[in-house]
Amino acid sequence: MSMRWGMTVPLSGIPLSEHAAVFAALGDAGFTDLWSSEVAGADAFTPLTLAAAWAPQFRLGTAIAPVFTRGPGLLAMTAAALADAAPGRFQLGIGASSPVVVGDWNAVEFTEPFQRSRDVLRFLRAALAGELVDQQFETFPVRRFRLERPPAVPPQILLAALRPGMLRLAAAEADGVILNWLSPADVGTALAEVKTDKPDFDVAARIFVCPTDDAGHARSVGRRMIAAYLTVPAYAEFHRWLGRGDVLTPMWRAWSSGDRKAALAAIPDAVVDDLIVHGSPDECRAKVEAYVAAGITVPAMALLPTPALDSGDAGAILDVLTALGR
Template sequence: MAGQLKLGLALSYWSAGPPPGLAELVATAEGLGYESMWAAEAYGSDALTPLAWLGSRTTRMRLGTGIAQMSARTPVATAMAAMTLDHLSGGRFVLGLGASGPQVVEGWYGQPYPRPLERTREYVAIVRQVLARERVAYHGKHYQLPHPGGTGLGKALRSTVHPLRTDLPVMLAAEGPRNVALAAEIADGWISVFYPARDDAFYRKALAEGFSRPGARHTQDAFEVTCKVEVEIADDVEAAADRVRPLLALYVGGMGAKGANFHYEVFARMGFEAACTRVQDLYLAGHKAEAAAAVPLAMVEAVALVGPPAKIADDLAAWRESAVTTLLVSGDVAKLAAIADLVHR
């Protein structure tokens, strides 16, 4: 797998509205050799509509949800959208799914969060039934089709649309080892975040656990691993890291409650627990600038590419040797061109 890194364009979350110039940026990225683009959702813009709109301006790029939140749609609604976009794009759609966290799932979508791995397994099984154009019947702990109760008139139905691809790729977002193993077992790829390329034995072990399970769909060689990587090019390494520190402080300090922050746990496993505790305490106390300043350079360099071009080119060697197959990056046209030059050397 070494040396085979692909590039994907990560479409950022919208703030008050759509970022200007997105269509032109996407077209430029495709011309620069970016192989895919990925749209996210949380509690604002959705992940599917931008791919339909922007994907129509492209001819080659794969169109991935990174991620579509499972609690936002029933499994069959997600499968319907996936089939629709796959037809419209000529077979370029990738369905990335994720469980998100309890604050969003229960606070925004009004759905229960407990036992996310069980729910994920059931959700993917139903999506695959739809994609196989089977009559959809499922009786799990979290999803039941047809609905047991109501009028009693519900019946198992088959999609009227014939899927363009019954093997449309389904990828799972995961951070913890059990969820990573689940992705390796039941999915076609893993959408990772904050991946420590220089020390990825922990995740390789989790992936191997999933690949070894009975009925696993793939081996490592046929499995895609994407990772959103912050790239900041500057002669001064600390100055480049300063552009990444607020993001890490947000995720470690504010994306989740104290004691229930998956991103915190990711960095703690890397050996940064003391720094994470300080960052989280400062962030939750409202001291966001101080929280960002408390993020050590080593923590930034563990998951991001920062510094002058020559340093980044050297640091890319670790990514080429890692389990990651696709780097997802964002930026303006100049930055995307510079990253493409470094990765495609």
């Protein structure tokens, strides 16, 4: 069984101001990690800042903070502040994000994502160590930046990676890698590109979990998620690389033609069942452990909607958390 057991926060349906009870329930259930994301809901850092104050027993991580949407200095300052609030318990996960999040929603040009990720990783390594950074990186310049409050314990930096180039960069220069949207059987394919002898190198994965015995509901939710994400160019190329090109081509064709209904219908049950964990809490735990057996060291569940989770009943939601714990 994994030594670490993570949950993505904040939980939908419960205000951030009421998450102290969520953190307490997760701790009681045996969870060790709280991980955030950053798309169009909460930012990646505020939920973890609350957790740092309210639940100091947890390890914290961002999965991910985009490398385009904050300037390098601001990203370093934000990470340093959280590392200061949770010394030795915070891991900074960064990644390229997507053209929609970066360009359409944040008005930043999404160009050279590999190079930008590499340059931000190198900048953060120096800045979070308290060094003066005065350098022309390939994708941006930084002139005489030094943190006024460098963290006493610099956070480990993890890099989100999908395909060989970014996976190899993570192995060479980061303290860990963050995987996403893959099955347990896919983990080995990804890790074959991650050749490193770093003793504390972490392999984190966000794992989408729909805790319900209603397979029809879970597959309906899963299809919507898959269509939304796997039509993004980077994820489409990732799944071609993993060998799903033929089975997902009908979805991609329907999506590109504007027929969203046909795109959803073209996603086979087998693909949904590969990429979305669903079933009873016992079944979900066993499926998450399958990721661990394949090489994931930091499993981070992300809950998908179910009637219980969407009920607005905080007690029912906390019961689900307890059932998914160890």
